[in-house]
Amino acid sequence: MPRHILLAAMILRMAVPALVLAQAQPPEQPKPKPRPERVVLPPMVDEKYGSSAEIMALEPARLIAILQEPGASVYAKAKACQRLAVVGDKSAVPALAALLADPRLAHYARFGLEPIPDPSADDVLRDALRKLQGRLLVGVINSVGYRRDAKAVGALAKLLYDGDSEVAQAAAAALGRISGPQAAKTLQQELDRGKAPVRPAVAGAALVCAEGLLAQGQRKQALALYDALTRADLPTPVRDAATRQMAAAAARDAADQEAREGFRPLFNGRDLGGWDGDPRLWRVGDGVIVGSTEGVTLQSNSFLITRRSFGDFHLKAQVKLRNHNSGIQFRSEALPDWGVRGLQADMAENNHWGSVYDERGKRGILVNGWSGKAEKVVRANDWNDYEILCDGDFIQLRVNGVVTAELRDTARMSGVIALQLHRGPAMEAQFRNLRIKVLR
């Protein structure tokens, strides 16, 4: 440690022994220190009602009275609205609603109305949809959307064709946020017909709407919306997002299906819990196990080995081999110094993928799964699906869905699973989505 830190630590230790010596304890609170007020210009004070703090300390009934008082200042009314946002109930709604058409206070009125749980707040906002125009209408539409007032869907659908494009865009966004079957239907129709002048806004809203549908379990309608959003005439960010969300939904479905079938993670995606390997060679990043021999010279092949054994199982993994040679051991025996002996689902640069090899054994390659099989489907230096099925004496390997090797073998019916780094040139192999179903 640098000397100045040591010195500082010693001084601190003398100054606050309780802090440093009580190692496991949180620090004690020191004596209260005066907290000077912020130094600013003197703020505005309302002639009748005083400072903002004084106004906002008033009871809700008094605040409502300020809103209704013709001579009260904008300042007093603004502060009353902001306080009613937290404490106002339905008795405050009419007074707030009366300000929705006042250009200076309309936003403050919505500030007060938006958080009021009582449904009468929805009623007055919906009512204002018919009466206002321009920016004040935009504001009310936004508040209706924020409150997710499903009763407003019909009125909002009409506003999609409002001559003021700000109004039409706000209506689209509100429909997206409200979501639910009726809003979804409206947005889907607009996407299909393609007549709405604010098509990009409708598309953005549909994206939000579909998410709401998924959250409510309305999968079919959500996917239909996503599908409509992948059309070529829509903005690229929306199309990309819809495509990605559809793929994500499909991936979630596949994962759910596998979980139902009994597959469980063999790798937790975060660390090497449950595994044992040379710490110089293995790390975890972004849900991936990365094995690399860069900067390390291996005397013999080194493995990342499961701490438990598996007999009959179905293993699925995704593998990316940068170069050289790797593989997945199964039904193998763990040896000292992260070595193993037993069967290996092999892989190598331009060779051996899909083959069964007898690591540290005498049988060599038991089945050649490369020629005419894996060689046709393997993606070099890219992610590949690798599957190992061991069911009694029957063993089957698949690469990217293609069966590459089948054999019957009883040499060893149970053992560890292990990931290989091969000695020789510096190499890297990555593994992710390892999941296993134990058959019995």
Added chain:
Amino acid sequence: MVRKTEFVSRRRLLKTAAQAGALVMAPQVIRGSVLGRSGAAPPSDRITLGGLGIGSRGTSVLRSFLSEPDVQFLAICDVRNERREAIKTLADQKYGNRDCAMYSDQYELWARKDIDAVLIATGDRWHTLLSILTARSGKDVYCEKPCSMTIAESRALADTFQRLGRIYQAGTQRRNAANFVYAVQLARSGKLGKLPTLHAEVGPGNRWSPRTTHDWLPAEPEPPRQVCDWDRWLGPSPWRPYNSQYVQGRWRGYFDFHGGGILEWGSHTVDLCQWAGDVDETAPLEYEPHGMGSNTPYSIDCRYASGLRLVMRDSGFLGLGSCHIRFAGDAGWIETADGGKIEVSENLRAELPAISPEEARAATANHVRDFLNCVKSRRQPRSNALAASQAHIACHAAYIAFQLGRKLTFDPATDTFAGDDEANRMRSRAMREPWRL
């Protein structure tokens, strides 16, 4: 240094989205115009940048961007003429040309298809809204902290970036400061014991009042729109009369423009605690405020679902610098702050690394680099939208408990307070028309 990727973990939803995304978005076309200066990165590797509202802090971040060889800054948008000119001068001097465009309307900047990413350093009131609108325009975002004004804004921020697959980096650069990273790593290694208590320094109350005020300053004549567009400066926040103090940077402490002293500092320190506790994807369940009187030390005692404890406090640290964090478990403790000094319990002293003040100061440069790397790789940076939003939600919830002066129970899955109507009504604020999230 710890590798970035060791700590990144996301909800299953995000993970599957990213994996699926990796398939469908494979050919990522990187835009970037030709610079024509020797020593510059080739165009395909270059990231073109725009700026929104760059003041003093923003300028310092912008300098970090400008010193990266693969960045080209193309345009500045600001409501103040003076700021537009200053940033244009900075960029033009750097490149030896007069090419930096100036806008007062952010939509003109978003319309520029040749801009990949945007640095947002306006006042807090604009942060979430501009980040979201920038993402919708198809660009990536580096945004100064605090990143949101409310719980609702935080959630919208995380959802939008997840939905659109854009890259977001919050300006919480301490996630890339060597001393803070070491402390986080130590807490996560288990060497402090199981579930160490996390202590986050929040606005030191003797200098930063935790409370915001609803006051208005006296009205001054509004300047011409070309000099300063007051309406646009206010943006989504409530209207109030113009006063030059606000636009000159003295807007903190006003409720309409600022989230308070807990968020101001907690957006860094609570964020680091969430990282240390491996709870980046959630927030505490319980918030119990202490010391609500004026001129007294204050704290908010928080608890996560796992039983993990987080204490936000304005005092009681070792005085190593600003922005303390302390992690203390039954097997040891560590405390660090700005400047790079680290203190640990005796048993952990031997393995303590020496971190130079230069290393500690490199945080912003590292953080900017992290963002740029992720713009290219399409991976999530350390202060991604979800992690930042969850830490902000914890700070907002704590400040709500502090204002109400009572213990609150919160459900991080639904962002809802249990049985407290007032608290729930403080989770969002209506935006001034025409703005919405």
